[in-house]
Amino acid sequence: GQQLNQSPQSMFIQEGEDVSMNCTSSSIFNTWLWYKQDPGEGPVLLIALYKAGELTSNGRLTAQFGITRKDSFLNISASIPSDVGIYFCAGSTGTASKLTFGTGTRLQVML
Amino acid sequence: DAGVIQSPRHEVTEMGQEVTLRCKPISGHDYLFWYRQTMMRGLELLIYFNNNVPIDDSGMPEDRFSAKMPNASFSTLKIQPSEPRDSAVYFCASKRGNEQFFGPGTRLTVL
Numbered sequence: 001g002q003q004l005n006q007s008p009q010s011m012f013i014q015e016g017e018d019v020s021m022n023c024t025s026s027s028i029f030n031t032w033l034w035y036k037q038d039p040g041e042g043p044v045l046l047i048a049l050y051k052a053g054e055l056t057s058n059g060r061l062t063a064q065f066g067i068t069r070k071d072s073f074l075n076i077s078a079s080i081p082s083d084v085g086i087y088f089c090a091g092s093t094g095t096a097s098k099l100t101f102g103t104g105t106r107l108q109v110m111l
Numbered sequence: 112d113a114g115v116i117q118s119p120r121h122e123v124t125e126m127g128q129e130v131t132l133r134c135k136p137i138s139g140h141d142y143l144f145w146y147r148q149t150m151m152r153g154l155e156l157l158i159y160f161n162n163n164v165p166i167d168d169s170g171m172p173e174d175r176f177s178a179k180m181p182n183a184s185f186s187t188l189k190i191q192p193s194e195p196r197d198s199a200v201y202f203c204a205s206k207r208g209n210e211q212f213f214g215p216g217t218r219l220t221v222l
Contacts, residue, residue, distance in 0.1 A: 031209070042115075042202050042213025043154070050209075088154065097142060098167060099211065101154040 004102035006089055012108050013079055021105040022073040023089030031092040032065050032072040033099065038085045046087075047074070081109050113137070115214035117203050123220045129191040132217045135184055136205030144211060145178055145188050146202040154202075160186065193221045 006023045013019055023032070031050055035043035047058050049065035049072060056063055062075045072089055089102040116135040124130055136143045144159040158168040163180045171178070175194070180186040190197055200218050204211040 040215070042204070042216050044213070045210050048209060097159065097161075097206075098156060100156075103153050 004089055004091055004100055006087075006102035006105050008105060009103070010106040010108070012110060014110050015079060015081060017079050019076040019079055019083070019107060020073060021087060021107075022071060023091075023102045024071045025091055025100075026070070027091075027093070028069040029091035029093055029100075030069070031094075032063070033090040033092070034061075034063050034072070034074045035088045035090060035101075036085050037088065037104075043088055076107075079107075079109050081111065083107060084109050115203055115205055115212055117201075117214040117217050119217060120215065121218045121220075123222065124193055125222050126194055127192045128221075129189065130193045130197075130219060130221075132188040132201050132203075132219070134186045134188070134203030134214060136186070136203070137207075137212055138184065140205035140207045140212075141183075142206045142211075143180060143186050144202075144204040144206075145186070146204065146213075148200045148202060148216070149198075157188070190219075193219075195221045197221050 004023055004025050033048050034046045036046050037043040047056050047063040052069050053067050054065040060077045086104045086106050088104050090099040092099050118133045141162050145157040146154055148154045157170045158178045160180045178188045198221050200216045202213050202216045204213045
């Protein structure tokens with residue numbers, strides 16, 4: 001089946017630093033989504049990407065849909081303590097009904 | 112507006128017992144999803160419904176798992192009999208359009 005590999009698995013960064021994480025797939029996706037999960041909560045959607053090459057920002061977050069449609073990256077600029085959590089990419093080949101989730105990147109921010 | 116509501120938030124049971132997890136989707140959403148999250152396997156889609164009809168149950172691990180959606184505002188995921196390897200966090204999500212909204216999850220522990 002489809003698999004999404006995320007890297008890095010975990011990150012320790014200093015407050016104020018920029019963060020970059022990516023997701024690669026063995027298959028083509030038509031939709032890429034990035035979610036954040038806080039402890040004890042469900043994932044919350046951060047950014048959605050619907051076209052190859054699309055670059056979308058949401059505040060300090062920027063994500064891109066790779067040209068090959070097999071990868072995506074998420075950047076967080078000027079990290080703050082509340083950025084701590086697990087970030088998941090997710091891909092869909094259809095109308096974002098059936099999502100395949102990545103393995104997650106755990107972000108920890110040091111003050 | 113209330114988000115996706117799940118109950119119970121925590122469930123501890125003994126092997127062999129029946130477990131029923133409940134979900135109330137966001138009003139007006141026409142898709143409902145059940146996911147399972149574990150450290151080993153990450154976030155996996157178990158089954159999803161559209162307009163109360165099961166569309167894809169290929170992620171349901173085995174016959175011990177069953178899900179129903181008797182109306183637009185309620186769904187259940189049942190495990191009978193439960194086994195220790197079923198221990199996980201089970202999420203319900205709903206959507207209308209492209210964004211899936213997740214509930215807070217039910218943490219299930221089977222002893």
